[in-house]
Amino acid sequence: MTTGALAVYVFALCAVAFAAVAMIAGWLLRPRVEDSLKRTTYECGITPTGTSRVKLNIRFYVFALLFVLFDVEVFFVYPWAVTARDAGPAALLEMMIFLGVLFAGLVYAWGKGALQWDQDYGHRP
Amino acid sequence: MTDDEVLAKLAATFPKADKAETQIKGILTLRAASGDDLVALARWLKDKLGFDYLDMITAVDHVAERKAFELVYCFTQLPAGQRVALKLETPDPGSVPSLTAVFPSADWQEREVFDLFGVRFQGHPDLRKILTPDFLEGHPLRKDYVHAKDRFD
Amino acid sequence: MGIVLERLPWVCGALPGGSGVLACADGFINWARKRSVWPMTFGLACCAIEMMASYASRFDFDRFGVFPRPSPRQADLIIIAGTVCKKMADPILQVYHQMPEPRFVLAFGSCANCGGPFHDSYAVVKGVDKLLPVDVYVAGCPPRPEALLHGVLELQKKIDAMRLAG
Numbered sequence: 486m487t488t489g490a491l492a493v494y495v496f497a498l499c500a501v502a503f504a505a506v507a508m509i510a511g512w513l514l515r516p517r518v519e520d521s522l523k524r525t526t527y528e529c530g531i532t533p534t535g536t537s538r539v540k541l542n543i544r545f546y547v548f549a550l551l552f553v554l555f556d557v558e559v560f561f562v563y564p565w566a567v568t569a570r571d572a573g574p575a576a577l578l579e580m581m582i583f584l585g586v587l588f589a590g591l592v593y594a595w596g597k598g599a600l601q602w603d604q605d606y607g608h609r610p
Numbered sequence: 611m612t613d614d615e616v617l618a619k620l621a622a623t624f625p626k627a628d629k630a631e632t633q634i635k636g637i638l639t640l641r642a643a644s645g646d647d648l649v650a651l652a653r654w655l656k657d658k659l660g661f662d663y664l665d666m667i668t669a670v671d672h673v674a675e676r677k678a679f680e681l682v683y684c685f686t687q688l689p690a691g692q693r694v695a696l697k698l699e700t701p702d703p704g705s706v707p708s709l710t711a712v713f714p715s716a717d718w719q720e721r722e723v724f725d726l727f728g729v730r731f732q733g734h735p736d737l738r739k740i741l742t743p744d745f746l747e748g749h750p751l752r753k754d755y756v757h758a759k760d761r762f763d
Numbered sequence: 764m765g766i767v768l769e770r771l772p773w774v775c776g777a778l779p780g781g782s783g784v785l786a787c788a789d790g791f792i793n794w795a796r797k798r799s800v801w802p803m804t805f806g807l808a809c810c811a812i813e814m815m816a817s818y819a820s821r822f823d824f825d826r827f828g829v830f831p832r833p834s835p836r837q838a839d840l841i842i843i844a845g846t847v848c849k850k851m852a853d854p855i856l857q858v859y860h861q862m863p864e865p866r867f868v869l870a871f872g873s874c875a876n877c878g879g880p881f882h883d884s885y886a887v888v889k890g891v892d893k894l895l896p897v898d899v900y901v902a903g904c905p906p907r908p909e910a911l912l913h914g915v916l917e918l919q920k921k922i923d924a925m926r927l928a929g
Contacts, residue, residue, distance in 0.1 A: 512766075513766050518864045531853075742850075742885075743849045750885045757885045762849050763889075
C-alpha cells in the first residue's frame, strides 16, 4: 500500500469518525425524556393538514444537472492537467476538443434559456 | 359627493329608507326599511354610488327594550374616502338576507355577527362559528349571555 | 439527562474528590446552557412588540446569547408574550410538548401572568400557568424590553441552580 493511498483511507476514516463521534456523543449526553406529543410533526401547534409534497420550480433541477455535468468534466481535466506537460501537443488538442464539445453544449443550454432564473411574468397594467 | 347628495339620491331610489335617528359620529347613517331593501340598497350603493368597500358588519343588542337587534353596516368609497353607514332593525330571533352576493367580504363579517350575537343570515354559504372556541356554547356578546364554566376557568 | 450524565453523580460519589468533578460538570453545563438561551418567540399580542424590540439593536438580546428561533425543536425557552385565548391553549400545549428538554417558560406581560386586563373575559385563559409550568414571570403591561432582559437574567440564575444530582 503506497503512502498516497493510505492517506486517502485515513482521510476517509477521519471524515466518518468526525460525524459519528459528534452524533454518538450527543446521543450519550443529551437528556432523554419521553413525551407522547414530542414526536408529533410541527405545524405551528395544530394538527398537520394537507400533503407535505411541495411543487418545486424546475430551475433547481436544471441548475443541479448542469453543475454535475461540468463538475464531472472538471474531474476528467484533473488527471490530464498533472500529465499534460509530458503528454505533448496531441494530448492538449484532445483536451481542447473535449472542452470545446462541452462548451458548445453550454452555449446551447444558455441559448435555450436553461440558465434563466427568473421568468418573464409579463407586464401587468 | 356630499351627504345631502347621497340623501337626495336615496330619497329618489328608495323612498322607504331614510336617515337614521342616531348618527354614527362623522358618518352619514341611513336606515334600511327591511331585509330585502338592505340587499338592494347595498347593491345600489356599490354599483351606482361607488361605495364598493365593506368596512364592517356589526350588531347592537336591543333585545331587552324591543326584542330586536340593530345591524350596522359601514361602506367606504375608497378614492374619495367617503363613508356611509346603514342600520337595520331585525327581530330576535330572526334572520336577515346575507350580503355575500354583493360583497364577498361580508362572508366572515356575517359569521362573526352570527357567532357573537346569534343573528342568522339567509343565503350565507357557510354560516358557522368563527371567533369563539368550539366548546363555547351560546353567543357571548348578547346581554343575556351566561358564561358556563369550561376547563380553563 | 443522558446515559453518561445520569451515571456521573454515582461515579463521582465513588471516586475521591468526585464532588469537585461533579461541581465542575454542573458549572460547565449550566454555563453553556445559560449563555445560549434560545427562545421560541410566542408573540400573541402587544407584548410581542416589546419582545421584538428587545431582540432588535437598541436593546440587543444577542449580547446575552439570546436570539429567536421560529421552531420549538431548536428552542430552550418559550416566551409567552401576550394574551392567551382559550382557542390558543391547545396550540401552546402542543408547541411546548414539541420542545426538547431542558425547556423553560417565561410568562411575559400581565395577560400571560394572570389574564391581565382581560381577566374577566369569556375567551381568555387567566394566566399561562394554568397550562404550562412557568419559570419566570415578567410583570408589566407591556413590560419594557429591559424588563424582559432582566427576566432572562433571572432565568440564567435559575439555570445556575440546576444540578445533575437531582
